Amino acid sequence: MFTIKVDEITEEGLDLEWEEDHPSIMAFLKNFSQIDFDLEEPLRTKARVWKAGQSVVIQATVQTVLQLHCVRCLKEFPYPLSSALNLTLLPSKKAPHEEEVELKEEEMESTFFEGGEIRLSEIACEQIFLDLPYQPLCDEACKGLCPVCGKDLNLSNCDCTPDELESGFSVLKKLRLN
Numbered sequence: 001m002f003t004i005k006v007d008e009i010t011e012e013g014l015d016l017e018w019e020e021d022h023p024s025i026m027a028f029l030k031n032f033s034q035i036d037f038d039l040e041e042p043l044r045t046k047a048r049v050w051k052a053g054q055s056v057v058i059q060a061t062v063q064t065v066l067q068l069h070c071v072r073c074l075k076e077f078p079y080p081l082s083s084a085l086n087l088t089l090l091p092s093k094k095a096p097h098e099e100e101v102e103l104k105e106e107e108m109e110s111t112f113f114e115g116g117e118i119r120l121s122e123i124a125c126e127q128i129f130l131d132l133p134y135q136p137l138c139d140e141a142c143k144g145l146c147p148v149c150g151k152d153l154n155l156s157n158c159d160c161t162p163d164e165l166e167s168g169f170s171v172l173k174k175l176r177l178n
């Protein structure tokens, strides 16, 4: 995990670039175990970090290709992701009175850092979670699986009648008749 000490950040700023693969961010991803995805390509981050008074400003772009599961047909599909973040971190002990108002006007997110260290990897990972689609689809037009026979309707149609498709209980009814 990539971290930076607040003392190392100058007012002129630092240009940073780093890459992380799946194993190196696994520990952090475990905290989000309910989210089902994989990294197909390393997570690449380009960031500019600088000090503005007591706070630290981070402007970064996070890029990767994720592997997601389609909620309709359950297939895995690649999901290219490129996300920009604009973050202002304030020291945790300082109350963000005046500064907060200023930040809201600029529509920037603000959060806090603790212990003189900024965990840049975590910030990059969190950005992925913010940009994950709530209901991933391999394609907007994905037909999904037949609720009766389970066939992938993107590949071929099945012989189930519209009647059966409308009622998920049809399988049960048939079983009872037999």
Ligand SMILES: [Zn+2]
Binding pocket: 070, 071, 072, 073, 074, 075, 137, 138, 139, 142, 143, 144
């Ligand atoms: Zn699909």
Ligand SMILES: [Zn+2]
Binding pocket: 146, 147, 148, 149, 150, 151, 158, 159, 160
């Ligand atoms: Zn079917």
